[in-house]
Structures are given as structure tokens and as C-alpha cells.
Amino acid sequence: MIKDTRKSYGGTSNKSDPYDALLMVATYFQHYQIAYDRRYWVRERPxxxxxxxxxxxxxxxxxxxxxxxxxxxxxxxxxxxxxxxxxxxxxxxxxxxxxxxxxxxxxxxxxxxxxxxxxxxxxxxxxxxxxxxxxxxxxxxxxxxxxxxxxxxxxxxxxxxxxxxxxxxxxxxLPEFDCYHRVFDKFGFGCRERGWLLTRCVPFDEMFKCLPKSKAMRRFRQLCGLGATQVQSGKADTRSSFTGSKETRSTLHQFVVRAIERGTHREQKPGGGAIATTPYDCLPKSPEAHSLRVYWVTRAYHKGNKVSGAALKAARNATSRKLAETLFKALWDMR
Structure with missing residues (x-):
């Protein structure tokens, strides 16, 4: 941020320690003294x-x-x-x-x-x-x-x-994570998925309840590595990428493939067919898990047939984002 600010204010990308220090002092007054913004400051985690x-x-x-x-x-x-x-x-x-x-x-x-x-x-x-x-x-x-x-x-x-x-x-x-595990049980997460998610959302109240729910959800999605960014350079093509924790994003993506995709399919019947499970199904019988099954089948199947290629990749990415959003809503309501 300091680098970009230096270029916009000074009109140069040349490195200057005194000027960088001046900008950091200005950032302190703007985002701490005048209007506190927690995103600019280091928080000591448990x-x-x-x-x-x-x-x-x-x-x-x-x-x-x-x-x-x-x-x-x-x-x-x-x-x-x-x-x-x-x-x-x-x-x-x-x-x-x-x-x-x-x-x-x-x-x-x-x-x-x-x-x-x-x-x-x-x-x-x-x-x-x-x-x-x-x-x-x-x-x-x-x-x-x-x-x-x-x-x-x-x-x-x-x-x-x-x-x-x-x-x-x-x-x-540890007992301080019991309330989080009760939420994770609704999705059937394994120990490593739970570990990466805990590193992204603990303590939940301090990190997210201080923001409006819509902004907090976007913040949670970004911390999970699913905050999409788009870069346009005036050409016909645009580049999209994800920001945030690549380890958590990979973990959620693997969970989608392992638990949701392998465990759910749509029966081959006229009109699309009903949602069915496979022997690999490992999701619990919870409303959250059911909503993810329905979302996956809706995105990954067309006229009863499973899509492939770029469409399948898009379905997996969309289901990963849906998983993060559904998890956030469950964490927001946890007691």
C-alpha cells in the first residue's frame, strides 16, 4: 500500500526510506487516530x-x-x-x-x-x-x-x-474450540480442514462481529482464499484470481471434490432426475450439507449429465465459495 501511495503522491516509484516513513506516519493518523481500521494493524492471535x-x-x-x-x-x-x-x-x-x-x-x-x-x-x-x-x-x-x-x-x-x-x-x-466444532460437525470436516478454518476465524466475534454481516462475509471469504479479484487492461480478455490463504482455499476445494462431488450425483432421468448419493457420501444429515448437495448438482449437471472442462472447474469454484458462505452463516449464528 505504501508503494502505491508513494507513486500516486510523489509521482515516482524510486525507493526512499524517509518518504516511506512519512507516509507510514500519515497512515497512522488517518487509519488509527482519525478513523480506526483494524485491517491496517497487526493483531496478536491466540x-x-x-x-x-x-x-x-x-x-x-x-x-x-x-x-x-x-x-x-x-x-x-x-x-x-x-x-x-x-x-x-x-x-x-x-x-x-x-x-x-x-x-x-x-x-x-x-x-x-x-x-x-x-x-x-x-x-x-x-x-x-x-x-x-x-x-x-x-x-x-x-x-x-x-x-x-x-x-x-x-x-x-x-x-x-x-x-x-x-x-x-x-x-x-481444547475446550475453547468446542463451539466451533459444533458448527464444523454440520459439514463433516476432518481435522485438517478444521485446523485451517480455525486459523482463519478465531476469535470470530472480534474479527467479524465488529462489521456489518455482508462486509464480514466478504472478509471471511477473502481470508479463506476465495476473495476473487479481476484485472482488466483494456483488452477483450480479463484475468481473474483469488486472494487470501491459498492453503485454506486448497483445503476447501479438496473437500468439495472429496466429499460433495464424489458423494453426490444426479440420477439419469428425463427432466434432470433427482439428487442421489454414492457409496463415497460422507456428509452428515444436516440442512447445511443438504443445501451444498443441491447447489453442487445444480451447477455441475446439465440435463442429467455432468459437465466437464471449464464448466466443471467453474462449478467446483462456485461450490467452494458457497461452502465458505454457508459456513460463515453457521458461525455467525453459533452459540
Whole structure:
């Protein structure tokens, strides 16, 4: 803001510390002494919220190196053990345990037990038999020491993520967040979605109840990374982008895909058909969840068929914004 103000007042973009300092003093008088505007001033957040965000960022920092390690290990398994080159390990957020390693990768590195946990005998025997048959049939050169070391690294990444997630859960379960969790339960959010949302809206009354409801909703939507901005340069095309927390925006977008899109569809009947659920449906039976189902089906289906391409992307973005707005209304009315 100071940079733009300097250009408009001074007519130059040259950097000048004394002039910047003068503008900051003027900003103080204008937006603090004359008319207080909380958006211009640093607010100290509750320490619990800061810890939650730190845990979430730690978990996010594990994703890239772990994914690289998994891809490298799978690329080696293509010729060492082709039957497992596309192996996938299911992780259930909120239920990771540092003493329970991924069974396949634990077997691949020989790490078959950890603490009180041990690979079930039946699963271990299954892996042993599959490996012996593949090697006997010439289907692979055998798991090398390098691949086994990569599998061990994957297990260690799993342990690190599980330890941080347990710390995250200890902060989420604090009693001061109970009123927020009662609202989150209406949407079926997982622990990581709840964590990112808490970093955006706590304390809710101090951040939003001081504004008119319409302005507070726009503020909440922007903090969730869904504040759309549009740039026009006099040409026919315009560029639109989102402002705010990209982590929260990504989390809400993934929730739309995972919980709403995969769990809801429109039956193939003349006139559009009725809204139906799939085996992947995980949303609770609440009015808020039902309104999101209806909104998604209305945007994502045309004449009974699901749209694709840019229309599908637009439907996901619109449902993400609708999710943020519905959540804000529920938080506004919480007790």
C-alpha cells in the first residue's frame, strides 16, 4: 500500500526510506487516530491458533519430499517388482499412528515391527508369497538395497506426519474450540480442514462481529482464499484470481471434490432426475450439507449429465465459495 501511495503522491516509484516513513506516519493518523481500521494493524492471535497453523504447515512441508521419495521408489519397482509398481497406501486423516507403519513399505524395507505394532502374519505371508512367485517367474530383478532404503524413508515420513498430527489433535480438542466444532460437525470436516478454518476465524466475534454481516462475509471469504479479484487492461480478455490463504482455499476445494462431488450425483432421468448419493457420501444429515448437495448438482449437471472442462472447474469454484458462505452463516449464528 505504501508503494502505491508513494507513486500516486510523489509521482515516482524510486525507493526512499524517509518518504516511506512519512507516509507510514500519515497512515497512522488517518487509519488509527482519525478513523480506526483494524485491517491496517497487526493483531496478536491466540497462541493455540498459532500452534495449530504451525502444525499444519509442518504437515504440508512433508508432502513434497515424501511424494518425491514414493515416485522414485515406484520407478525402481517397475523393473525390480512390477506387481507393486503402482501400490497405493490409504491414509485416513486424523487417525495416523506413529507406531503403525504402512504395511507394504514396512515389509519392503524389512521394518515389519515398530513398538507395539507388527505387520499381521497373514499380510506378511501374502507379501512373501507374491514376491517369491514373481522372482521365480522372472518378473523382476528383486528389491534392491537402494529401494529398501527409500521404503524406510517413506515409513519415517509417515511417522513424522503422524507425530505432528497427534500434536495438532491435542490443540484442536481444547475446550475453547468446542463451539466451533459444533458448527464444523454440520459439514463433516476432518481435522485438517478444521485446523485451517480455525486459523482463519478465531476469535470470530472480534474479527467479524465488529462489521456489518455482508462486509464480514466478504472478509471471511477473502481470508479463506476465495476473495476473487479481476484485472482488466483494456483488452477483450480479463484475468481473474483469488486472494487470501491459498492453503485454506486448497483445503476447501479438496473437500468439495472429496466429499460433495464424489458423494453426490444426479440420477439419469428425463427432466434432470433427482439428487442421489454414492457409496463415497460422507456428509452428515444436516440442512447445511443438504443445501451444498443441491447447489453442487445444480451447477455441475446439465440435463442429467455432468459437465466437464471449464464448466466443471467453474462449478467446483462456485461450490467452494458457497461452502465458505454457508459456513460463515453457521458461525455467525453459533452459540
Amino acid at each position: 497462541p493455540e491458533v498459532a500452534k495449530i497453523e504451525q502444525c499444519l504447515r509442518d504437515i504440508g512441508s512433508f508432502n513434497k519430499p515424501r511424494t518425491q521419495t514414493i515416485n522414485q521408489a515406484k520407478s525402481r519397482l517397475v523393473y525390480e517388482f512390477p506387481a507393486k509398481a503402482k501400490v497405493r497406501v490409504k491414509k485416513e486423516s486424523g487417525k495416523l499412528d506413529p507406531d503403525k507403519l504402512p504395511a507394504w513399505w514396512g515389509w519392503a524395507c524389512g521394518w515389519t515391527s515398530q513398538g507395539s505394532w507388527e505387520i499381521p502374519k497373514g499380510i506378511k505371508t501374502k507379501f512373501d508369497n507374491e514376491y517369491a512367485k514373481a522372482i521365480a517367474a522372472g518378473e523382476g530383478t528383486g528389491i534392491s538395497e537402494v529401494t529398501a532404503r527409500l521404503a524406510q524413508q517413506i515409513c519415517m515420513w509417515h511417522q513424522s506426519e503422524a507425530m505432528v498430527e497427534q500434536e495438532l489433535l491435542s490443540y484442536l480438542n
